[in-house]
Amino acid sequence: MHMHKLEKIWLIFGLAALIVFLSTIGVSAFYLGNKPPSCLTTVDPEKVDQTAPFNKPGLHKVEGKDWDYELVFVAQAFAYTPTQVTVPLGAKVKVIATTKDVVHGLEVAGTNINMMLEPGYVSEYTTTFDKEGEYLIVCNEYCGTGHHLMSSKIEVKK
Amino acid sequence: MPSINSTIKVDSRDAKLSMAHFYVAFAALAIGGLMGLLQTLVRSGKFELPGGIGYYQVLTVHGVLLGLVLTTFFIMGFQHAAVSRTAGTHSDKARLTGWIGFWVMTLGTVMAAAMVLMNKATVLYTFYAPLQAHWIFYLGLTFVVVGSWIDGIAQIMTYAKWKKNNPGKPGPLLSFMAVINTVLWIICTIGVAAEVLFQLLPWSLGLIDRVDVLVSRTLFWYFGHPLVYFWLLPAYMAWYVVIPKVIGGKIFSDSLARLSFILFLLFSIPVGFHHQLTEPGIDPAWKFIQVILTFLVIIPSLMTAFAMFATFESAGRAKGAKGMFGWVKKLPWNDARFTVPFIGMAAFIPAGAGGIINASNQMDQVVHNTIWITGHFHLTLATSVVLTFFGISYWLIPHLTGRKLTKKMNKLALIQAWVWFIGMAFMSGSMHAEGLLGAPRRSAFSTYMGAKQAAEWIPYQIAQAVGGTILFIGIILILIIFINLAFFAPKGEEEFPVGEQAENAEATPMVLENWKLWIGISIVLILFAYTIPFIDMIQNAPIGSKGFKTW
Numbered sequence: 001m002h003m004h005k006l007e008k009i010w011l012i013f014g015l016a017a018l019i020v021f022l023s024t025i026g027v028s029a030f031y032l033g034n035k036p037p038s039c040l041t042t043v044d045p046e047k048v049d050q051t052a053p054f055n056k057p058g059l060h061k062v063e064g065k066d067w068d069y070e071l072v073f074v075a076q077a078f079a080y081t082p083t084q085v086t087v088p089l090g091a092k093v094k095v096i097a098t099t100k101d102v103v104h105g106l107e108v109a110g111t112n113i114n115m116m117l118e119p120g121y122v123s124e125y126t127t128t129f130d131k132e133g134e135y136l137i138v139c140n141e142y143c144g145t146g147h148h149l150m151s152s153k154i155e156v157k158k
Numbered sequence: 159m160p161s162i163n164s165t166i167k168v169d170s171r172d173a174k175l176s177m178a179h180f181y182v183a184f185a186a187l188a189i190g191g192l193m194g195l196l197q198t199l200v201r202s203g204k205f206e207l208p209g210g211i212g213y214y215q216v217l218t219v220h221g222v223l224l225g226l227v228l229t230t231f232f233i234m235g236f237q238h239a240a241v242s243r244t245a246g247t248h249s250d251k252a253r254l255t256g257w258i259g260f261w262v263m264t265l266g267t268v269m270a271a272a273m274v275l276m277n278k279a280t281v282l283y284t285f286y287a288p289l290q291a292h293w294i295f296y297l298g299l300t301f302v303v304v305g306s307w308i309d310g311i312a313q314i315m316t317y318a319k320w321k322k323n324n325p326g327k328p329g330p331l332l333s334f335m336a337v338i339n340t341v342l343w344i345i346c347t348i349g350v351a352a353e354v355l356f357q358l359l360p361w362s363l364g365l366i367d368r369v370d371v372l373v374s375r376t377l378f379w380y381f382g383h384p385l386v387y388f389w390l391l392p393a394y395m396a397w398y399v400v401i402p403k404v405i406g407g408k409i410f411s412d413s414l415a416r417l418s419f420i421l422f423l424l425f426s427i428p429v430g431f432h433h434q435l436t437e438p439g440i441d442p443a444w445k446f447i448q449v450i451l452t453f454l455v456i457i458p459s460l461m462t463a464f465a466m467f468a469t470f471e472s473a474g475r476a477k478g479a480k481g482m483f484g485w486v487k488k489l490p491w492n493d494a495r496f497t498v499p500f501i502g503m504a505a506f507i508p509a510g511a512g513g514i515i516n517a518s519n520q521m522d523q524v525v526h527n528t529i530w531i532t533g534h535f536h537l538t539l540a541t542s543v544v545l546t547f548f549g550i551s552y553w554l555i556p557h558l559t560g561r562k563l564t565k566k567m568n569k570l571a572l573i574q575a576w577v578w579f580i581g582m583a584f585m586s587g588s589m590h591a592e593g594l595l596g597a598p599r600r601s602a603f604s605t606y607m608g609a610k611q612a613a614e615w616i617p618y619q620i621a622q623a624v625g626g627t628i629l630f631i632g633i634i635l636i637l638i639i640f641i642n643l644a645f646f647a648p649k650g651e652e653e654f655p656v657g658e659q660a661e662n663a664e665a666t667p668m669v670l671e672n673w674k675l676w677i678g679i680s681i682v683l684i685l686f687a688y689t690i691p692f693i694d695m696i697q698n699a700p701i702g703s704k705g706f707k708t709w
Binding site: 001002003004006007010011014015018021022024025026028029030034035036037038039040041042043044045046077078101102103105107109110112113114115116117118119120121122123124134135136138139140141142143144145146147148149151153 | 212213214217282286288289371372375411413414417434435436437438439440441442443445446449450453454456457460461464468514518519520522523524526527528595596597598599600601602603604606607609610611612664667698699700701702703706708709
């Protein structure tokens, strides 16, 4: 099959660009640790309130781990528990969340915390809060009539 | 022989079959478009829906009618005409099969629509479990899919007949492309059919108590990404085959056009995880493997871009264009059949770049489920694809109804396209910008208890309402043109333009017609990308979910 010389150049250029893009994503994910939230832990969605750590939603200081705090959220139509939380500036936090009913999202606007919450699964993401301010948490997956009212708040303070 | 080629007409019986599809498609456009307008108005915060109609009900109607009904009906109508025009008139059996497909799809649409209107299925067009709609909604969607299979089989029958009568020859390009798209569609809809038939339907009927949510979402996205290529490929059919004829040029390369369609068949399916990058329960290594496969599907689009501009330039030069860009002036900018799809093509450049961002997992975390995504597919589907569909309608509808596109309607079509472009620039542009600030998609107006961040989103939402209003004017214009071309335009003959290859082009290699080979590779890739993650999902599955009705 004949291919025009200019088309060959164009496709080689295109392929090279794709390889650069993919290498960037791959190195960032598997070498620098910027993997997407992909926790494999499961939980009985009907017993969330009795299962650790979801029996105590909120911020907890932890010792001897790679992160300083665990921030536990429980989602249900149409609210998060806790509804507001204060995080110390510079803290490395593992956000751990799940849902008691339908699929929800947990997105902290203005940060890279953005994950799906699915019944039966635990979602986790570790990050450092290094900028002061108030961050709005919104549900970004349609969950019913009150979807747009479902929110929480993180305050990052010195 | 070009003179004979330009006068071949689609048989009037096949024309009726195509037109039946277009009536449903444009009715869906009218209602779905109105719903879109209402959504942007509500989200501006300046308007409330009357009579207790819910925002999410309107959103479900919009998504189902425009994402599923308009597209599937238009594509099947177009492909029937394309196959009948280039591979020969349907046999009576094939035509009957086509009509059965049409009526099964229509029945399914009515069933699903009735449930949505009765507020029994406000689950949006993605119907994610454990939101549980009425079983008639799921059965209706099943009929839409099964009807489209029957429709597609009619097209394959006519293509097979041509191949039998012309042994050893490559099938007509336009028909070959239609068949690739049909095969792609049948392979990918098996996923959503399995989701509905084995999970959602028995669950909504109370036959089973619980469903595995992650399995259902994975089956959905196994279907959901090739779905967008099912929308895109008919547009590419027009770009590759029809546009060269409209501008008085030649098809750049028949073989490379076929190769790009085969690459779409191979790489558009095993990529669904890039819609599930932020989900729990899927190993990041498998997500990355599917991201790599997603990037491979960019190659045929790069080939398409090259072929388009090569066709434009050689057509311009053949008309005596000088200098580096002199050919641009030789293009028929006053011909809606060219300019309307051209605006669609141009929109695909930023749209494609946005797609690469969405599939890159770290960047996806910034934009996932924000209104950026809505902005993205209003460039791909609602601009590139839809403007090309409009451009197709301007010659196909009069061709099928035995009428002419008048100068006046041609002018109105050009105005329509620019109105669409401006409206979309406002709406999609502000959606992209607002999404980067974190505003969620699929959400009614909300101040989020007076949050400062949410207040910053509102000006963008007002810009979306402005864009949505301009786009609705565009909807009114296209409906005027459609009704004119279907019922009122003067009688006459409008050409169904089918491009030809340059005379010195080499013969098309027959390996491109080796269906067993390509379908085989497609299945191997699917099994590679999905088997292990799927086994993991089932082995490590949590207890399933009962149904919820939270609307």
